[in-house]
Amino acid sequence: MVKIITPQEAVSLFCSGQTVMIGGFLNCGCPQAVIDELLKTDINNLTLIANDTAVPEKSRGQLVCAHKIKKAVVSHIGTNPETVRQMNAGEIEIDLQPQGSLAERIRAGGAGLGGILTPTGLGTSAQDGKQIINVDGKDYILETPLKADIALVYATYGDKYGNLAFYGSTKNFNALMPPAAKTVIAEIDELIEPAINPNNVSVAGIYVDYLIVRGNKNV
Amino acid sequence: MFDKDEVQEIIAKRVAKEFHNGDVVTLGIGLPTKAVKYLPEGVKILINSENGVLGVGNYQTAENQDDRITNAGGVGVTINEGGCFMDSLNVFGLMRGGHIDVTVLGALQADSQGNLANWCIPGKFTPGMGGAMDLVAGTKKLIVAMEHTAKGMPKIMNHCTLPLTAAGKVNMIITEKGVFEIVNQQLFLTQISPISSLDDIRATTEADFIVALKN
Secondary structure: OOEEOOHHHHHOOOOOOOEEEEOOEOOEOOOHHHHHHHOOOOOOOEEEEOOEOOOOOOHHHHHHHOOOEEEEEEOEOOOOHHHHHHHHOOOOEEEEOOHHHHHHHHHHHHHOOOOEEEOOOOOOHHHOOOOEEEEOOEEEEEEOOOOEEEEEEEEEEEOOOOOEEOOHHHOOOOOOOHHHEEEEEEEEEEEOOOOOOHHHOOEOHHHOOEEEEOOOOOO | OOOHHHHHHHHHHHHHOOOOOOOEEEEOOOHHHHHHHHOOOOOOOEEEEOOOEEEEEEEOOOOOOOOOOEOOOOOEEEEEEEEEEOOHHHHHHHHHOOOOOEEEEOOOEEEOOOOEEOOOEOOOEOOOOOOHHHHHHHOOEEEEEOOOEEOOEEOEEOOOOOOOOEOOOOOEEEOOOEEEEEEOOEEEEEEEOOOOOHHHHHHHOOOOOEEOOOO
């Protein structure tokens, strides 16, 4: 059984210096309640793995603005001028990764793979420092697995077994981060009793440790 | 002279002629998205958005707002009948795996080798590559849709001077002045826009090209 906690209790699971995966694509599907509580703490020096750094006034973007992120492994920062400013000022380390490769690296981290081979980024700076492997006459970049101490994700629906299901385009990175982290916190809009129909489960409950029932649809 | 919006509409109209009925299409944010307005009669396309929406519909209105359905620009959209939502793994598999017929992207520069630069101006502008590198890795046809020049400087180069998004992947470049096709790392001018001329294109294009006009 998953443990149902409050956003305040969730914050006690975080420590400065951790590597944290946070779901969401720009402002869609963000675990905002826990982020709001994190902003009240002095936790910092986090390594963020996420699709993007959102916008300054929302979710992952707020963590950047509050100087809680030491390093961000992301595919896009263009919607958050503060990330760009901190990068140019040397206040944050930005490791830009192609979005699909980032997703596959997270999958590799959770799925027991030693990496994945992708043509994405061949002939560009995205291949710098990475191994090129030729398979049947074609070159691929070896992308290595990513793991985290904590995955903080959003889901529309959850149940007491930890199963998660999604509405609309909120699956994005939320659905693939849970297997890749030691501790998984899922923030949900609605708790389904007694359980989500097994046919509709996107993330198996065994990956999820803590559930926060947010009770609204403001994602 | 045309203002920026008018120039973009000219480009968008021409881009729309490249779509065929049933095509699965991915459009970059901004100018490429405008092409949807000009779809030829009888042509229906399935629009893919890299945040995991296949079958993107219209923008949301005051009556149907739902912030759980957005496009890759974070703007609220609807999904068409027959569409589906995917996570980031699946949607990138779709793009990288060769299941997209046509991809249209904006660019800072494109060149006669089929190279594309659109994610970084070192020291000035680094939004990140987002999904662009994955998109171009697998699409069947890659169209660059962009204004012919930037502040008077050519954007169609012999060799891109900015960091690349893709090496050797561009099939077609559409600007307000004309249409170029790239075959075997050679640039062909295949159409001259009514608002331009061959002399104008020669004067504003850095790349060498072969004139091979099509009707």
